[in-house]
Amino acid sequence: MSLTFGGVAALLDVDLHVAEGEIRAVIGPNGAGKSSLLNIVSGLYRPDQGEVWFGDRSFREVPTSKLATHGVARTFQNLALFKGLSVFDNVLMGLAHRVRAGLLRQIVGSPLARRIEAENRAAAEEVISFLHLSEVQDRMVGTLPYGLQKRVELARALVVRPKLLLLDEPFAGVTVTEKQELSQHVRNARDSFGATIVLIEHDIGVVMELSDRVAVLDYGRKIADGTPDQVRADPAVIDAYLGVAHEDDTELAI
Numbered sequence: 001m002s003l004t005f006g007g008v009a010a011l012l013d014v015d016l017h018v019a020e021g022e023i024r025a026v027i028g029p030n031g032a033g034k035s036s037l038l039n040i041v042s043g044l045y046r047p048d049q050g051e052v053w054f055g056d057r058s059f060r061e062v063p064t065s066k067l068a069t070h071g072v073a074r075t076f077q078n079l080a081l082f083k084g085l086s087v088f089d090n091v092l093m094g095l096a097h098r099v100r101a102g103l104l105r106q107i108v109g110s111p112l113a114r115r116i117e118a119e120n121r122a123a124a125e126e127v128i129s130f131l132h133l134s135e136v137q138d139r140m141v142g143t144l145p146y147g148l149q150k151r152v153e154l155a156r157a158l159v160v161r162p163k164l165l166l167l168d169e170p171f172a173g174v175t176v177t178e179k180q181e182l183s184q185h186v187r188n189a190r191d192s193f194g195a196t197i198v199l200i201e202h203d204i205g206v207v208m209e210l211s212d213r214v215a216v217l218d219y220g221r222k223i224a225d226g227t228p229d230q231v232r233a234d235p236a237v238i239d240a241y242l243g244v245a246h247e248d249d250t251e252l253a254i
């Protein structure tokens with residue numbers, strides 16, 4: 001697919017295939033096109049050319065409002081949490097799409113409404129416990145350390161049991177210890193919740209440990225794609241990151 005902004009090519013003929021159940025990373029220097037790619041897949045941008053396939057369904061423009069119905073959830077680099085609400089309520093919000101507002105007005109107070117609420121609360125509790133957030137579930141999100149807030153965002157995305165989980169720089173701004181923890185939670189999200197995961201990230205070290213396959217963008221083009229070992233040893237990747245001519249025996253020090 002391709003995407004341009006006023007003559008600037010953010011993406012040029014980039015294609016990205018994601019296999020079911022894999023952890024797939026997209027990395028690249030600043031301005032490489034990572035966010036543009038994620039924003040196309042989550043319906044925020046429309047590509048000039050190309051389409052997005054979820055299983056056997058293709059979209060010229062991904063319908064953002066229907067993402068959850070198609071089993072897609074995403075997190076945001078700048079957390080999109082309600083800081084004044086508890087962890088529990090934030091996670092519960094992840095399920096808000098389940099009942100249309102019109103229907104909700106009709107059934108409010110009814111046994112059906114109570115049943116839906118009970119199911120939603122159970123789903124929220126399950127994912128909170130899965131991500132080891134039970135101890136802080138009543139805390140206001142804004143009072144938590146940043147790494148925990150990132151985990152809450154992961155919980156809110158996971159509560160819908162997505163088939164495809166898009167993570168926008170999940171490790172940005174967190175400490176080294178938090179990175180290890182979060183990394184394990186992301187892996188568990190795939191292993192135990194069965195989510196296929198696509199993440200864009202600056203921190204290549206953590207990506208190389210976590211991902212099954214890594215695509216590398218540079219100036220809107222995909223310059224490499226493969227296993228972490230293949231990508232690490234790819235001269236084009238070394239050039240893009242170091243900005244120097246490679247030597248045959250050079251390897252990314254990551």
Ligand SMILES: Nc1ncnc2c1ncn2[C@@H]1O[C@H](COP(=O)(O)OP(=O)(O)OP(=O)(O)O)[C@@H](O)[C@H]1O
Pocket residue numbers: 005008009010028029030031032033034035036037202
């Ligand atoms: N909304 C926009 N309007 C104009 N230009 C944009 C817009 N979004 C991105 N671009 C441009 O498209 C190119 C790719 O940007 P993008 O944000 O996708 O890269 P990125 O790899 O995510 O960078 P970063 O790591 O810094 O977030 C850049 O040249 C950027 O300036």
